[in-house]
Amino acid sequence: MRQHADISDGVNEYGLAAQKLTFSNQSDYASEGEAGKIQLAAFEFLLWLLGNCRSIEEVRQKIDTVQLMTDENSTFKFGRNDLHFSATDSSGQMINIEPHGGRLIISNNSIGVVTNAPKFEREVEKLTTYMDLNILTEPSVKNNNPNQISTGSFNGKPVFPGGFTPTSRFIRAAIYKERAIYPKNEQQNIIEAWHILNGVTVPKSEGRSGTYTVYRSAVEVTSRRLYLQTYEDLSVQVYRFPEEL
Template identity: 35%
Template sequence: MCTGVFTKTKDGTYLLSRTMDFVFPLEPSPLFIPRGFEWQAAVKKASFNTQFGFVGAGRLLGDTYFVADGVNEKGLSVAELYLPGEVYYAEHPINNKVNVAPHELILWLLGTCATIEEVEGKLADLHIVSAMIPELNIVTPLHWILTDLTGRCVVIEPTEEDLSIKENKIGVMTNTPCLEWHIENLRNYLHVRPKQYEPVRFGEYIANPFSQGTGTTGLPGGFTPPERFVRAAFFKEHIEEAENEEQGVYNHYHILSTVRIPKGIVVTAADTVDYSQYVGTMCNNSKTYYYSAYDQHDIVKVTLTEELLARTTPKQFELAAKFKVHAIE
């Protein structure tokens, strides 16, 4: 479970946000990966070196870093979301291919590619192999949403051997089913609108609305992927357009507040609690990552400054106290 949203502000700023919804406490925080960072893939123990520095959310799992989303110094941003029941992963690596586990793909994408066009050009050499993520001991069924400085928004869904790019003209992504299904499903909600419905006559009786908001009647309110997709698409489409990056970040938090899952609301068949562990927002233009955890309403940010990019080792940013209230007099 997760929801992703991509928008453009009036001044041409591109922002990608996501909720991280999961049952296992991931305990991530903002994380910087430097240029020239060497990491070892789970498949064939092959070594890779990052060409570009990037910042996102993640943590050290075992001997390698797990990164769930991020933006690199070239303005490419990526987020991974669950796609259970739909993915195809190879069982074995192939020689002369880039063999990576699904949970390693963001490390490779952000460290290697500057644009979506470049990603597209390298897909033929990419081979995703089924391998467990350390400590979780599961193979994560993932798909990925990507954006860059051109304003392009695409999705990679590994449902067959050969990978391809899907254009995402809606700028929203959730979970299973695949993207095409969600887009078609929007046709069931043509009646949902921001504007109030007019009174309706039934014989001699005029039925007036109880209050404001009748236009949103029928907007789904549950937390299934289709319901979250429709809700996020509606709010993204109709929220007042942001002027700049700061307003854009606020807009994303308002949009995602409609799909964030509190603890206790979604309980799995195994009696585990699925909830929104954090919200991460990436700005392609300023190369900035915004982050807020479940129990922290403050938004923290990390920008890829020249000083940060000069580092040669990863940096895990510690968060401030979890509960903070600003008292006024």
């Protein structure tokens, strides 16, 4: 029987939000502990991150103090969890965290979207088939909508894919996000986020894989509220994480 605390995503009292995602056959964990570092199973990493960091900058500063381990030399056998992670805060920065060579590698995510494997760089490369990314050619470009990452022109581009593979959902989410209005307040922000999620939600299907969108969530990092909707419930629950928690 597996006995451990496990979370998939969350926000702490400082407005740092993070999530874990599947990273099938891509994770590279350490089997031998390194002196002076904290050894964790992959499923424990979010608990450590949200419990020990207040911002993306602190994540950058502390990431090298942690190792994600296999259970090869562990008394408690927890199996293999192929995971990678993303995090964001009120500064607007978003990062991906991937385990490679026994280390946790941080990369900036200026797209603002992340899904399961394959690797992020490959997803961005495929995205360029469907939109021209100004963040790749003109990183200093500013406009009235900081969510925008493209030139705004989709002329001559193919219709985006409609499947449920990680890459198809990545492309759709990026395009929906690009076309969304810039929200004026928290309520509008969550409404826009939910409409984007509608386009990438995986429904249950008879006779096929049991994989589906078990729940959907969105975090407002300024107010530290987490919005949650399970598959079987049309209502949205709100969980508040006050600063004085």
